[in-house]
Amino acid sequence: xxxxxxxxxxxxxxxxxxxxxxxxxxxxxxxxxxxxxxxxxxxxxxxxxxxxxxxxxxxxxxxxxxxxxxxxxxxxxxxxxxxxxxxxxxxxxxxxxxxxxxxxxxxxxxxxxxxxxxxxxxxxxxxxxxxxxxxxxxxxxxxxxxxxxxxxxxxxxxxxxxxxxxxxxxxxxxxxxxxxxxxxxxxxxxxxxxxxxxxxxxxxxxxxxxxxxxxxxxxxxxxxxxxxxxxxxxxxxxxxxxxxxxxxxxxxxxxxxxxxxxxxxxxxxxxxxxxxxxxxxxxxxxxx
Numbered sequence: 001x002x003x004x005x006x007x008x009x010x011x012x013x014x015x016x017x018x019x020x021x022x023x024x025x026x027x028x029x030x031x032x033x034x035x036x037x038x039x040x041x042x043x044x045x046x047x048x049x050x051x052x053x054x055x056x057x058x059x060x061x062x063x064x065x066x067x068x069x070x071x072x073x074x075x076x077x078x079x080x081x082x083x084x085x086x087x088x089x090x091x092x093x094x095x096x097x098x099x100x101x102x103x104x105x106x107x108x109x110x111x112x113x114x115x116x117x118x119x120x121x122x123x124x125x126x127x128x129x130x131x132x133x134x135x136x137x138x139x140x141x142x143x144x145x146x147x148x149x150x151x152x153x154x155x156x157x158x159x160x161x162x163x164x165x166x167x168x169x170x171x172x173x174x175x176x177x178x179x180x181x182x183x184x185x186x187x188x189x190x191x192x193x194x195x196x197x198x199x200x201x202x203x204x205x206x207x208x209x210x211x212x213x214x215x216x217x218x219x220x221x222x223x224x225x226x227x228x229x230x231x232x233x234x235x236x237x238x239x240x241x242x243x244x245x246x247x248x249x250x251x252x253x254x255x256x257x258x259x260x261x262x263x264x265x266x267x268x269x270x271x272x273x274x275x276x277x278x279x280x281x282x283x284x285x286x287x288x
Contacts, residue, residue: 002269005042010266013248015056018238056101061282068098102146107284112143131286145194193234205232229265237277
């Protein structure tokens with residue numbers, strides 16, 4: 001059963017990750033425009049205001065952190081709270097923002113853009129190789145959950161409004177091919193962020209679905225874990241043995257009556273699992 005670790009009340013909690021070097025959990029509140037960080041047990045809490053909608057944050061190989069604002073990627077300086085431009089992406093599309101991000105084993109950052117109004121298919125999937133961002137796929141209203149298989153040969157990516165998770169073949173140079181449906185969420189809720197464990201099982205958070213689903217490599221559902229709130233947005237494996245799962249949730253879209261019945265909406269949760277996850281990889285930028 002998920003346990004609330006930090007009842008932070010995030011409007012749109014997202015981007016949770018385990019920073020093994022610091023033994024810390026990081027996540028963001030996109031609509032609240034905040035970055036949050038805490039210890040593995042939820043203590044040592046600290047938060048920073050962001051100058052825009054901050055959609056994810058990832059550790060870099062040089063020891064710093066990189067995040068996304070509406071117009072591209074930025075270095076986040078923990079000591080000062082400063083945001084330093086790193087790469088401009090979609091600065092010419094003010095109606096878009098970024099959503100979810102994932103660093104693969106090669107140190108490449110995969111992330112998606114989306115229509116902030118959640119209406120137009122103006123979103124795309126990008127790969128950042130440390131120097132520039134390349135558009136890899138397009139036509140999404142809401143992109144979500146890039147995640148790679150343990151062998152690095154498959155990339156999973158979510159079309160949230162279409163309720164589908166797609167799989168791509170991923171080559172050694174990071175190119176994608178053979179886009180195909182992996183799973184379709186037909187039993188309530190919308191597929192949101194995801195993570196892959198060491199056995200290759202794909203764990204998918206469901207927004208509005210009250211749960212996280214677990215699928216095997218063939219897309220067969222193996223089980224689910226229920227939450228005390230409807231909007232589960234992202235999960236990450238962490239802890240010393242990578243068997244503690246951290247999950248973000250959201251208050252966004254809930255009515256006052258629903259919020260009264262879901263007092264833990266927007267909290268950071270944790271729970272234990274049998275199969276460990278994959279380690280959080282570090283983003284390699286051009287000057288690391």
